[in-house]
Amino acid sequence: MEPWQLSAAEAAGRIKAGTLTAEALTRSCLERIAEREPVVKAFTYLDPLLALNSARRVDKGYEPGILHGLPFAVKDMIDTADMPTSHNSPLYEGLRQGRDAACVGVARAEGAVIIGKTDTVEFAAAGRRALTRNPHDPTRTPGGSSSGSAAAVADGMVPLAFGTQTGGSTIRPASFCGVHGMKPTHGVVNTEGAKRYSHTLDTIGWYGRTPADLRLVAQAFRFYGIDNPRALTPTGLRIALCPGPNWALAAPEAREALATAGKRLEAAGAIVEDFTLPPPFGEVTEAQLAVLYGEGRGAFLAEALTDPGRLHDDFHDRVNNFQGVSPQRMLWAYDLAAECRKLFDGFFPRFDAVLTPAAAGEAPVGRQDTGNPVFNSMWTLLHVPCIGIPCIKGPNGMPVGVQIVGPRFGDAELLDVAEAVSPVIMG
Amino acid sequence: MEPWQLSAAEAAGRIKAGTLTAEALTRSCLERIAEREPVVKAFTYLDPLLALNSARRVDKGYEPGILHGLPFAVKDMIDTADMPTSHNSPLYEGLRQGRDAACVGVARAEGAVIIGKTDTVEFAAAGRRALTRNPHDPTRTPGGSSSGSAAAVADGMVPLAFGTQTGGSTIRPASFCGVHGMKPTHGVVNTEGAKRYSHTLDTIGWYGRTPADLRLVAQAFRFYGIDNPRALTPTGLRIALCPGPNWALAAPEAREALATAGKRLEAAGAIVEDFTLPPPFGEVTEAQLAVLYGEGRGAFLAEALTDPGRLHDDFHDRVNNFQGVSPQRMLWAYDLAAECRKLFDGFFPRFDAVLTPAAAGEAPVGRQDTGNPVFNSMWTLLHVPCIGIPCIKGPNGMPVGVQIVGPRFGDAELLDVAEAVSPVIMG
Numbered sequence: 045m046e047p048w049q050l051s052a053a054e055a056a057g058r059i060k061a062g063t064l065t066a067e068a069l070t071r072s073c074l075e076r077i078a079e080r081e082p083v084v085k086a087f088t089y090l091d092p093l094l095a096l097n098s099a100r101r102v103d104k105g106y107e108p109g110i111l112h113g114l115p116f117a118v119k120d121m122i123d124t125a126d127m128p129t130s131h132n133s134p135l136y137e138g139l140r141q142g143r144d145a146a147c148v149g150v151a152r153a154e155g156a157v158i159i160g161k162t163d164t165v166e167f168a169a170a171g172r173r174a175l176t177r178n179p180h181d182p183t184r185t186p187g188g189s190s191s192g193s194a195a196a197v198a199d200g201m202v203p204l205a206f207g208t209q210t211g212g213s214t215i216r217p218a219s220f221c222g223v224h225g226m227k228p229t230h231g232v233v234n235t236e237g238a239k240r241y242s243h244t245l246d247t248i249g250w251y252g253r254t255p256a257d258l259r260l261v262a263q264a265f266r267f268y269g270i271d272n273p274r275a276l277t278p279t280g281l282r283i284a285l286c287p288g289p290n291w292a293l294a295a296p297e298a299r300e301a302l303a304t305a306g307k308r309l310e311a312a313g314a315i316v317e318d319f320t321l322p323p324p325f326g327e328v329t330e331a332q333l334a335v336l337y338g339e340g341r342g343a344f345l346a347e348a349l350t351d352p353g354r355l356h357d358d359f360h361d362r363v364n365n366f367q368g369v370s371p372q373r374m375l376w377a378y379d380l381a382a383e384c385r386k387l388f389d390g391f392f393p394r395f396d397a398v399l400t401p402a403a404a405g406e407a408p409v410g411r412q413d414t415g416n417p418v419f420n421s422m423w424t425l426l427h428v429p430c431i432g433i434p435c436i437k438g439p440n441g442m443p444v445g446v447q448i449v450g451p452r453f454g455d456a457e458l459l460d461v462a463e464a465v466s467p468v469i470m471g
Numbered sequence: 472m473e474p475w476q477l478s479a480a481e482a483a484g485r486i487k488a489g490t491l492t493a494e495a496l497t498r499s500c501l502e503r504i505a506e507r508e509p510v511v512k513a514f515t516y517l518d519p520l521l522a523l524n525s526a527r528r529v530d531k532g533y534e535p536g537i538l539h540g541l542p543f544a545v546k547d548m549i550d551t552a553d554m555p556t557s558h559n560s561p562l563y564e565g566l567r568q569g570r571d572a573a574c575v576g577v578a579r580a581e582g583a584v585i586i587g588k589t590d591t592v593e594f595a596a597a598g599r600r601a602l603t604r605n606p607h608d609p610t611r612t613p614g615g616s617s618s619g620s621a622a623a624v625a626d627g628m629v630p631l632a633f634g635t636q637t638g639g640s641t642i643r644p645a646s647f648c649g650v651h652g653m654k655p656t657h658g659v660v661n662t663e664g665a666k667r668y669s670h671t672l673d674t675i676g677w678y679g680r681t682p683a684d685l686r687l688v689a690q691a692f693r694f695y696g697i698d699n700p701r702a703l704t705p706t707g708l709r710i711a712l713c714p715g716p717n718w719a720l721a722a723p724e725a726r727e728a729l730a731t732a733g734k735r736l737e738a739a740g741a742i743v744e745d746f747t748l749p750p751p752f753g754e755v756t757e758a759q760l761a762v763l764y765g766e767g768r769g770a771f772l773a774e775a776l777t778d779p780g781r782l783h784d785d786f787h788d789r790v791n792n793f794q795g796v797s798p799q800r801m802l803w804a805y806d807l808a809a810e811c812r813k814l815f816d817g818f819f820p821r822f823d824a825v826l827t828p829a830a831a832g833e834a835p836v837g838r839q840d841t842g843n844p845v846f847n848s849m850w851t852l853l854h855v856p857c858i859g860i861p862c863i864k865g866p867n868g869m870p871v872g873v874q875i876v877g878p879r880f881g882d883a884e885l886l887d888v889a890e891a892v893s894p895v896i897m898g
Contacts, residue, residue: 141568142556142569143563147773149777154776231670234769235670240573240663244658266790342660342692342693345661345692349580370695371880374880375880382805386809
C-alpha cells in the first residue's frame with residue numbers, strides 16, 4: 045500500500061508513530077498527482093518543490109499539530125501566502141496575497157502541508173467552470189464549485205482539501221465523487237480570505253475519505269464539544285428520513301440512495317422514522333436564492349467597476365440584480381430563514397440526525413452542468429452542519445451519496461453519528 | 472478658503488465644474504496633514520508621492536466617477552493593493568496584500584484618491600489602541616476603533632474615510648470628533664478584505680462632513696433607492712425620540728444632546744414623539760456581546776496558533792472563550808436578534824427615523840479608554856442603518872452627537888432624512 049492510499053486519520057496515526065514522515069507522504073501524493081493529473085485536472089497551482097519544503101519544515105517541527113504532516117489542497121478562491129489565488133478568473137490570474145486565509149492559517153499552524161490550489165467554478169459562484177474531471181468517469185463533472193478539491197481527495201491525490209459551500213458546492217461534489225464532505229455550522233470557521241459571494245451563506249467546508257478525516261479538521265478549528273467524542277453504534281440511533289421539499293427533483297438513483305441508506309441503518313438497529321418538514325420549510329430553497337442573488341449584488345461590485353471587460357457576464361448579471369430581488373424580498377428571506385433555523389433546532393434531540401439526499405443524482409456528463417444544488421442550498425441557508433456520506437452506485441456506475449444534517453453548532457455530535465453510520469450507509 | 476476645507480460634496484462639485492483638480496485637492500489635503508499630523512497622529516501609512524500620482528491618474532481619467540478626485544483615507548485593517556495593511560498588530564507590520572478590499576476597490580473605481588491608511592484599535596477589536604488624538608483636544612481619544620479615520624475627517628485632513636463598526640466603532644468616534652458618520656445596513660457593503668471579528672456584526676462605515684458627503688459614498692455602493700432622493704424638510708417628519716434601554720449609562724451631556732436635538736427638530740416643525748422600545752430590546756445589548764465574543768473565538772484562531780507570542784492577550788482571551796459563551800447562548804442571541812430586527816422594521820413607516828444617543832458622552836481623556844460602545848452595539852446587531860450627526864458641545868467643549876436610525880435597507884431614505892434634519896440638529 046502506497047502512502048497516498050491512506051486516509052488522513054490513518055496517515056496521521058503513522059506519522060505520530062514515527063513510521064511515516066510528512067515528506068514521504070507528500071512525495072507519494074505528488075507521485076499520484078503526477079500520474080493522474082493529466083486526466084483529472086484537479087490543480088490550478090502546484091509547485092512540488094515548495095510542497096516538499098513545506099513537508100520538511102513540518103518534519104522538523106517541535107510540536108506536532110492536529111494535522112501534522114497531512115497534505116492539504118486548497119480551493120483556488122481561498123488565499124495562500126505562498127501560492128497565487130486565481131479564483132478561476134482572468135481578473136486575478138496569478139494574484140499573490142500577502143497572507144493566508146484564516147482557514148489556511150489554522151491548517152498550516154496545525155502542521156498541514158499546503159500542497160497546491162484546486163480548480164473551482166469562477167469565484168466559486170458562476171461564470172467559468174473548472175477544468176476538473178470526475179475521477180470515476182472523466183467525461184463527467186466532479187460537481188462544483190469545489191470541483192478540484194472533491195476530485196483530488198476522491199482520486200487519492202491528497203487526503204484532505206478545503207472547499208466552500210454557498211449553495212451546494214461542498215456536499216454535492218462529495219456525492220458525485222464518492223467521498224466524505226463536511227459543511228459545518230455557518231460562521232464557526234472564519235471565511236476571511238475566501239472570496240465573498242454571500243455573507244449569509246458562504247461556508248468553508250472540507251473533504252476526507254472517512255468521518256475520522258473530517259473530524260481531524262474540525263479538531264483543528266476547535267469546534268464546540270469536539271474533544272469529547274462519543275463512541276456510538278448505529279443501534280438505537282434515531283434517524284429522521286427526510287426526502288425534503290425538493291424530492292420531486294431527485295433522480296431515481298438519488299431516491300434509491302436515500303431508501304438504501306435508510307434500510308441499511310434500520311437493518312443495523314437504528315430507529316429510522318419518515319420525516320416531513322413542516323410548511324415554512326417549503327419556501328427555504330426560494331429564500332436561499334433571494335439571499336444569494338440579493339447579496340451577490342454587492343459581492344462582485346468592485347470587480348464589475350474595476351475591470352468590467354474581463355468579468356464574466358454572470359457577475360455583471362448579479363451586480364445588475366438580474367433577478368430583480370427587492371429589499372423586501374431579502375427581508376422576507378432573512379426572516380423566514382431565522383424562523384426555520386429555530387424550528388429545525390427544535391427537532392433535536394428527538395432525532396440524532398436528519399438523513400436527506402446529498403445531490404439530485406449521478407454527476408452529469410460534461411463540464412458545463414455541475415449539477416443541481418437544490419438538495420444542499422436550503423441547509424446552507426439554515427446554517428446547519430451537513431456531512432456527506434457515499435452510499436450506492438447509480439445506473440452509470442457513478443457514486444451517489446446521502447447527507448446527514450444536525451442542529452446549529454451540533455457539528456461534533458454529528459461527527460459522532462457519522463462515524464457510527466458511515467460504514468453502514470456505505471454498505 | 473483652502474481646498475482641504477471643502478466638504479466632499481462641495482469638492483466633487485468643483486471638480487465636476489473643472490475649477491478644482493484631484494491633484495490640487497490632494498496636495499491641499501497633504502499640506503493639511505503635514506501641518507496637523509504631529510498632533511493628531513491619524514495615519515499609519517502615507518506616501519505623498521503615491522497619493523499625488525493616484526490623483527494625477529484620476530485627473531487623466533476618461534469617465535468621471537461618483538467619487539472623482541476625492542481623497543479617501545482607509546482604516547488600517549482594510550486591505551489596499553498599493554499600501555501595507557498593518558491592523559495595528561505586530562503580526563502584520565508592513566503586510567502587503569495583492570488586491571484591494573472590496574470597499575476600497577469600489578471607491579477607487581469611482582475615482583477616489585486612496586490617500587493613506589489610518590490608525591485603528593488592533594484588528595478593530597481590542598489590544599493596542601491607536602496613537603490618534605482627538606483634534607478638538609489632543610489629550611482626549613477620538614474614540615475607536617476607527618480612531619484615525621474619524622480624526623482625519625474631523626481635522627480637515629481628508630473629506631472622506633472608511634471606518635468599520637462591529638460594536639460602536641464608526642458612530643461613536645463620529646460623535647467624539649464632531650463629524651457625520653454612516654453605518655449602513657449590515658451586508659450591503661462587502662466586508663471582504665477587512666479584518667474579520669464577527670461575521671454577524673462587522674460593517675463597513677464611513678465619515679464625511681455633511682450628509683451629502685455620506686450620500687456620495689452610498690451612491691458609489693449602489694444602495695437601493697439611492698438614485699431617487701427625496702428633498703425633505705423637517706416639517707412633518709415623524710421622529711421617534713428613543714433614549715433606549717441603556718439610558719442609565721448616558722452622561723448628562725449625552726442626555727442633553729438628545730433632548731436638544733428633539734427640541735430643535737420640534738421647533739423646526741418635526742413631529743417628535745417619545746418612544747420606548749418594547750421589552751425584547753432590553754436584552755439586545757447583551758446579545759450583541761454574546762455574538763461578539765462567540766464569533767471572536769474563531770476570528771483570531773489563525774493568529775493565535777501562528778504567532779501566539781506576538782498576539783495581544785485580548786485575542787488569546789477571545790480564542791479561549793474567556794467569557795464562556797456557550798453555543799446555546801449564541802443561538803439565544805441569534806434568535807433574539809432575528810426577532811427584534813423584524814419588530815424594529817415594523818416601527819416604520821410610522822416613523823421616518825429613530826433618534827437616539829450616539830455615544831455615552833464626551834470623548835474620554837487619554838488613549839486607553841476609547842469610550843463605551845453601548846449606544847451603538849445594539850443597532851449593529853439589529854443590522855439597521857445609523858447616521859451620526861453632531862449636536863452640542865459638552866462641559867469640556869467637546870462635540871457630542873446623536874444618531875438617527877432606520878429600518879434594514881432603509882439607508883437611502885435615512886440619508887434623505889439626515890439631509891433634512893442635520894442642519895437643524897447641529898443648531
